Amino acid sequence: MTARNISQFWEWGRKIICVGRNYADHAKELKNAVPTEPVLFLKPPSAYVREGSPILMPAYTSELHHEVELGVVIGKGGTAISQSAAMGHVAGYALCLDMTARDIQDECKSKGLPWTLAKAFNTSCPVSEFIPRERIPDPGNVKLWLKVNDQLRQSGSTCQMIFSVPYLISYISDVITLEEGDVILTGTPKGVSAVQEHDELQAGIEDVVTMSFRVERRDQL
Numbered sequence: 142m143t144a145r146n147i148s149q150f151w152e153w154g155r156k157i158i159c160v161g162r163n164y165a166d167h168a169k170e171l172k173n174a175v176p177t178e179p180v181l182f183l184k185p186p187s188a189y190v191r192e193g194s195p196i197l198m199p200a201y202t203s204e205l206h207h208e209v210e211l212g213v214v215i216g217k218g219g220t221a222i223s224q225s226a227a228m229g230h231v232a233g234y235a236l237c238l239d240m241t242a243r244d245i246q247d248e249c250k251s252k253g254l255p256w257t258l259a260k261a262f263n264t265s266c267p268v269s270e271f272i273p274r275e276r277i278p279d280p281g282n283v284k285l286w287l288k289v290n291d292q293l294r295q296s297g298s299t300c301q302m303i304f305s306v307p308y309l310i311s312y313i314s315d316v317i318t319l320e321e322g323d324v325i326l327t328g329t330p331k332g333v334s335a336v337q338e339h340d341e342l343q344a345g346i347e348d349v350v351t352m353s354f355r356v357e358r359r360d361q362l
């Protein structure tokens with residue numbers, strides 16, 4: 142799959158499967174137990190936003206958090222993919238943000254409700270350009286960072302992930318068939334924090350890609 146085709150998928154929309162609590166330090170900073178199995182949730186394709194458009198903070202949250210993540214772009218679909226075959230299904234990568242309405246997520250957690258309002262709103266998944274797989278030879282050794290208004294907030298490496306990319310592809314595809322153009326968000330390292338209207342977020346994968354987004358407030362919803 143070419144970079145051009147993949148960017149079309151983002152415009153047409155494919156599903157986004159997210160992995161929560163995949164870094165022990167982040168699980169602990171939110172006072173969660175370190176998981177023994179991947180924690181999964183979904184974002185719809187309408188969550189994607191590309192550079193040049195703002196992240197729209199829903200009116201119902203007063204605590205919007207950034208979470209910087211490595212996104213794995215699926216190039217060849219499959220069900221019940223083995224770990225040994227998993228990397229053959231990867232077209233490439235993207236730098237992604239999992240924007241999270243933390244106050245709403247906490248409320249949902251306390252009521253035993255799903256996280257949809259907190260995680261799946263429009264523009265909750267800012268993404269970089271497509272990164273062909275050759276540019277990231279080892280997805281288990283990728284340095285990620287995020288700054289808010291030029292101040293470093295997150296800095297981590299995918300070597301800290303609890304569940305590796307091949308494990309996640311295998312685990313997810315047992316439950317949800319993966320299709321060409323799907324993206325797996327692999328979880329965030331520690332350092333998540335709140336952003337405000339008019340903040341500028343910059344994020345990067347060291348030596349590979351950078352991206353920036355402005356936060357604006359959405360008037361309704």
Ligand SMILES: O=C(O)/C=C/C(=O)CC(=O)C(=O)O
Nearest residue numbers: 160161162163171173328329
């Ligand atoms: O359980 C919580 O309080 C929060 C979990 C998350 O938001 C997890 C992630 O999205 C992540 O770890 O990347």
